[in-house]
Amino acid sequence: MAFAWTNDLATGNAKIDTEHKELIDIIGQLIAACQSGKGREEMLRTVQFLEQYTVRHFANEEALQRQYNYPDLQNHLQYHAQFRETVKNIAQRLHTDGASVQLLAEINTKVAMWFTQHIRMQDTKVAAHLKQNGVI
Template sequence: MGISWREELALGVDQIDNQHKELLARFDMLLTACKQGKGGEEVLYLLNFLDEYVVVHFGDEEKLQRQSSFPDYESHRQEHQSFIDKLADLKKRIADEGVQIDLVLDTNKLLLDWLIRHISIRDMAVGRHLRGSC
């Protein structure tokens, strides 16, 4: 069972929805690689991708929030920083311990669970706000 985009995750903001689709597609690649016994190789690729991509994605989201005077901007920004911190911790663990199956599983669970929960709850609130302020 992989992970794929579901329309109920759509915010109605094409730029952000497309970025979310890309993030989920990358996690699906990791899940597929794990099923094929290649998760260790793919997890490094995913973490390096996320290092760069989330900075752009979170920056785009936060810019829209500031421009629309989103009332919960600061706590949303802090959640983004929390994800970046978790990502850095996982990368450090891999650098210190090497790629281990438990780290691959932690990456799957920690980051993917965070991402789905964040999109379906926190980003949805942003989407409602943006649609209401247009």
């Protein structure tokens, strides 16, 4: 099944949505590459991207939450920290053991599915809070 951006993932905040699309796109490319037998090379590229992305995107999102006193900030910081750990763990294993079906499965569940779930459950709440404060 293709993994791609759908409108139900929109939080309504332009900056957050643009950054979310970047991650959805790169995971979609990885899944497409795996389906055409080019998964191994693509996995390295994707995981390198994820390591940088989690730092950059989460920092941006957290800065907005701080700036506008998002009430659930502490929990949200923890969700992000856990996800960064997941990505770090996957990256380490990719470097030591190489690409595997097991790692791909983890990217699918612990990264792709986690992320879409997080957008739906958490980031939509952040965007609603920002909107209440006049940020679109």
